[in-house]
Amino acid sequence: MASHLPLLTSISLILFLALALTLTPSHSALTCAPPKVPSNRTFANCTALSTLGATLHYTYNATNRTLAVAFAAAPPSPSGWVAWGLNLVRLGMVGTEAIIAFPLDSAVNASRYNITSYKSLEPVKAFSFESWDVSAEHANGVTTIYATVKIPEKAANVSHVWQVGPVQGGSLRIHGTNPENLNSREPLPVKVDASSGNATATAPAPASGEKSAAGDRVHFELVVAFIVALFVMSAFLGSKAKLKTAKQGRLSVDDALHHADMSESISALDHID
Structure with a gap:
């Protein structure tokens, strides 16, 4: 015995x-948790991203290849910054064209930046792709970035990147180097066929924020x-x-x-x- x-x-x-x-939800069963988007903003899809407790609400229009998003994440401090952007070339940070939101003069500023290297941010007036309705808000410890972008017809390997970091003396500082920070990137939940220029939205998590009953x-x-x-x-x-x-x-x-x-x-x- x-x-x-x-x-x-x-x-x-x-x-x-x-x-x-059984008590811990798998990644496929992640909910699109709060924060909820305002009632005057609606999105067809929602997904909980893999790191930083971030959430992405989005609606893709296949006719004109536009993607409306509401990206939400908690900055490391109330004065910190939050970023979301697209990389049209590779799955990585360098080459990403990002919207970075941070507090400025009792409001939340949302500006466009090109991430040209691991240590360099370049503020730009426009991205290489069309973007509009860019704004941001901060509530209950969470910053939400709103934007609409148009994915170029010949874009391939489109990914999205998100990040959070500190602000010191009114300047953006480098983000942390924890695994959650270094792995904050995924293929965009829109499949792009660069040869034909077609794109379709992938199967999303429930927009209501509830768990997928079938998956559970x-x-x-x-x-x-x-x-x-x-x-x-x-x-x-x-x-x-x-x-x-x-x-x-x-x-x-x-x-x-x-x-x-x-x-x-x-x-x-x-x-x-």
Whole structure:
């Protein structure tokens, strides 16, 4: 039985982790959490981004290739900056054309910048692509950037990049170097066909901000099935171990009786001699 204890302990640990998974939403089941956009602004899609607790509401118009967005994230401090932008060339920060929002004169300023290197920001009046209705607001510790952009017809490998960082003395300072900061980039949730110039929006998270019921149900059922299988395996191994122990016990009794019989036989032979 002792030989099976490590295995049973491992199974118990796996069961615990499986239960923990049921309480922790997977990335695919992330909700488009608050902040909610104002009632006068509506978006067809919403997704929780993979880092920095950021959220992206968006509507894509395939007819004119325009993308209206509301990007929301919490700056590291009330005076910090928040940024969202597009990179039309690669999945990375350098080459991104970004809107950066930060407090300025009791308001929230939203300006355009080209990120030409890891240490250089260049303020620009316009991007290489069309953009309009650029604005920002700050409420409840969260800064939201609003904008509409037009994706060029021949753009390929379009990605979006987001970031947060500090402001000191009225100047933007470099963002943190934690994994969340370094991994704040993803392919844009709009698939672009550079050869034909066509684009379509990918399947979004529910715009209402609720979890995907189907996704949650599938995740839950898979975990339950996994746990049941582990319980069955644990019970089987436990029964097998008990059976082996009982069998060994019987063998020990048989050996004892056998030795007793042999002793009696030897004793009888001694008396005969």
